[in-house]
Each structure stands twice: as C-alpha cells, then as structure tokens.
Amino acid sequence: MIYYVGNIGREYSSSNVNSNFGFDNKDKNLIISKNDHIAYRYQVLSKLGTGAFGNVYRCYDHKMNKMVSLKIMRNDPAWSLQSMYEIKILKRLHQEPKHLLQYLGHLNFRSHICVSTELLSVNLIEALGATKYQGFELSVIKLWSQQLLSALEFLHRSDIVHADLKPENIMLQSPNSFNLKIIDFGSSTTVGDITYPYIQSRFYRAPEVLLGARYDTKIDIWSFATVIYEMYTGKVMFEAKNETHLYKLFVELLGNPPPRTVLSMRETVLKNGSVNKYNDGNFVDKSTLLFTSFSKVGVYRGEPLDTSKCVTPFHKRLNLGDLQFADFIQTILVWNPKERPSAKKLLQHMFLEEQ
Incomplete structure (x- = not known):
C-alpha cells in the first residue's frame, strides 16, 4: 500500500x-x-x-x-x-x-x-542543561525516582537488564510533563543470556562490571542512583577519565571493596565462568581487575588510594543536605550487588514514602 x-x-x-x-x-x-x-x-x-x-x-x-x-x-x-x-x-x-x-x-x-x-521530547541531559546544570528540586527527584524504579521493577521482574541506563537514555514524554520514559534497549539482555563482558557507559558503570565479575539486574540499580544524583546536583557522580580513574573514585567515596566481596565475586567467576560472547561457562578471563588487582585473600594490591573521605558521614561526602535522600543513595552504592536493594524494595524507602 x-x-x-x-x-x-x-x-x-x-x-x-x-x-x-x-x-x-x-x-x-x-x-x-x-x-x-x-x-x-x-x-x-x-x-x-x-x-x-x-x-x-x-x-x-x-x-x-x-x-x-x-x-x-x-x-x-x-x-x-x-x-x-x-x-x-x-x-x-x-x-x-x-x-x-x-x-x-x-x-x-x-x-x-x-x-x-x-516520539518523545528531550532527554535528561538536555533537560539538565536547561537548568544551567543547577539540578532539579527534590520533589521532582522523588517523582522521577518513583517512575524510573517502577519501570526497572517491571524490567527486572521480566528478567531484562537494560545495561545502559544514563541521562541520554531517559526522555521526557512531552515538553509540558515531568513523566519519563526509558529508551534505547540496544544493549539490553535477559538474565539468562548475558554475553557482553563490558557494558554500560563509564560514568554510570557498576563496580561488578568494572572488576570483570558476573552481573545481573543490579547494575541498573547502580546506574539509577548515579543518574538521579546527577539530576539533583547537576554534577556527574563518577566523572572518570578511564577505568583506573573510575576505580579510584569508587574507593574515595566507598572505601576499598571488602575482601569477602572480592572473593565471592571471584569464586562465582571460577565456578560459572566469566561473562563472554560465547556464553562458555568454562572460560575464565584472568586479565580482569578481579584477578590482577587483588591478592589471594581479596585485598587490593595496587598503590594505596585515599580513603580519608570515608570517615565523614555519607551525606557530607556527596554534599547532600537531605538526610533521607543521602540514605537512599547510600543503600544503593555498595560494592556487593547482592547487598544492593532491588527496585521493588527501593520503592518502599522512606525517601519516597512522602511523595
């Protein structure tokens, strides 16, 4: 026709x-x-x-x-x-x-x-630019958090990992609305078919991906926290120049990864194989940070990194005045993805209950 x-x-x-x-x-x-x-x-x-x-x-x-x-x-x-x-x-x-x-x-x-x-409106980077990178009010952040977590809860319940959540991939539905839509599923995968060892844009990349561990839906939760922080402050949380710099920024904010977490990640890789395009459970990539940068007991063996910031309260580390918002972010930003809350659990956090 x-x-x-x-x-x-x-x-x-x-x-x-x-x-x-x-x-x-x-x-x-x-x-x-x-x-x-x-x-x-x-x-x-x-x-x-x-x-x-x-x-x-x-x-x-x-x-x-x-x-x-x-x-x-x-x-x-x-x-x-x-x-x-x-x-x-x-x-x-x-x-x-x-x-x-x-x-x-x-x-x-x-x-x-x-x-x-x-057809949608503008993405969140463009929207943030309209504020001259001063960020959005906390009421908007709460609304967007609920919307994004609701979408992620559906994706993760369907065993779908978005794998590239970032401001460019989140758009406003229309110029006259604060309703958001997650776009670009070109990097997405299902939990049982994860074959890309290195994904996510660097600024929003989860620690388990950086280290070369196996990953799941929790990488989206990490990205969500970094995005929502950026929308509030107008600043990228982990503006890393490369992978080494990204690890350094993680340590400065969170401290070194606990040895038990490193050992657990390593054990899972040795048991199930590294993530690889052939989905070969016997393939173990020992060139990753998980094997090259940590000792047999899971201790980082590179040059000592500055962790002095970690002794201060978390809200001060990120310059967040709202304590509930700081706690919301802190519960997500953990080295161990098994300890990172799900989208469903985060929707019940006290930070969003007042919305």
Whole structure:
C-alpha cells in the first residue's frame, strides 16, 4: 500500500553493489533527505540523533496519521542482528507502557532495519542543561525516582537488564510533563543470556562490571542512583577519565571493596565462568581487575588510594543536605550487588514514602 510518495527523480546506481546500489553512504547508513519516503509510509522530517548503530529520524507516519521516531540501522549484519534482538525486547514491554518506550513496529527498507517508536521530547541531559546544570528540586527527584524504579521493577521482574541506563537514555514524554520514559534497549539482555563482558557507559558503570565479575539486574540499580544524583546536583557522580580513574573514585567515596566481596565475586567467576560472547561457562578471563588487582585473600594490591573521605558521614561526602535522600543513595552504592536493594524494595524507602 502506498501512503506517501515523497521526493521523486533521484538517481541511484544500479551497478554499485558496494554502496547498496547507491542507497548507502560510506558508513553504510541510508542516504536520506528531508521529505524522503520510507517504505512509502513514513515522511522524513528531521534527524533526531546518530550513533554507531545508525540514525534516528523524526517522521510522520501517513498510515497511522501520527508523528513517530524512526530508528534506521546501518546496513551491517552485526547491527541488523542486534536490532532484531532489541525489537524482541521492545515487544515484551507493552505491558508496562507508562515509563518504557512504546514500540510501534518495524520493517526492512533497502536492506536497513527500521524501528518505529513513539516520539518523545528531550532527554535528561538536555533537560539538565536547561537548568544551567543547577539540578532539579527534590520533589521532582522523588517523582522521577518513583517512575524510573517502577519501570526497572517491571524490567527486572521480566528478567531484562537494560545495561545502559544514563541521562541520554531517559526522555521526557512531552515538553509540558515531568513523566519519563526509558529508551534505547540496544544493549539490553535477559538474565539468562548475558554475553557482553563490558557494558554500560563509564560514568554510570557498576563496580561488578568494572572488576570483570558476573552481573545481573543490579547494575541498573547502580546506574539509577548515579543518574538521579546527577539530576539533583547537576554534577556527574563518577566523572572518570578511564577505568583506573573510575576505580579510584569508587574507593574515595566507598572505601576499598571488602575482601569477602572480592572473593565471592571471584569464586562465582571460577565456578560459572566469566561473562563472554560465547556464553562458555568454562572460560575464565584472568586479565580482569578481579584477578590482577587483588591478592589471594581479596585485598587490593595496587598503590594505596585515599580513603580519608570515608570517615565523614555519607551525606557530607556527596554534599547532600537531605538526610533521607543521602540514605537512599547510600543503600544503593555498595560494592556487593547482592547487598544492593532491588527496585521493588527501593520503592518502599522512606525517601519516597512522602511523595
């Protein structure tokens, strides 16, 4: 069915196989101009963003008569495969449409997987910029905490790990609302199919991922705490330049990881294998920090790091005036993910009970 024709008269090369017969640029992204059609249904209006996966466009869906966001993947087998996995995850989110991105459909156009989702407003980095990085009031932080934790509770109850929770992947539903939606499930996985050893953006990366331990849904809880702190203070909690610097920042705030935690993580890896793309339970990666930076009894054996800040009350370490909020963050920021509360338990924290 033809719903929209768009630009006509453009010439393509029927002989240039390397550029997908002239449809793709050198990066294997689909060449698109304003008002082009996608599958004679979507009218391209503007570009919303770009990434390693491809590009995202603001489009008008002439079949459904509504504005949508259209993610057009690179013409690459690896990215096409990953996009199909993301679609599989998105289809499972329909039961919780309130604070998770709404999937509308997908198609293959000129060898590019295209994923249609609801059109949202700005992400939290852009929203924070509008405050000149002064942060939001505590009442907004409480509201957003409830919304994000409700979404994470649904994801984790469904055994889904988002694995890349950060301000850029959380968007306001509309310019006139404080309602949030979690987006971008390109890195997401299910608990029984974890095969990416190194995930999450560095500023929001959990300790177990940094150390090279096995991980689960609790990495999202760690990321949540760092995001919500940033939205309140306007500052990144762990603004690390590299992995070594990130570990140093963790220790300065939390102290060294307890030896029993290190040994427990190491024992789990030795028993079940390191996280790896082949899901091989016999593979143990001994090049990770978990094996190279700690002794046989779980003590850090690198240069001594400054832990003097750890003797001061936690709310003073993070310059948080509200004690309940400080306690809320402190309960999450622990080395041992087994001791980190779930989204369901955090929703019952006294910090959110007053909302």
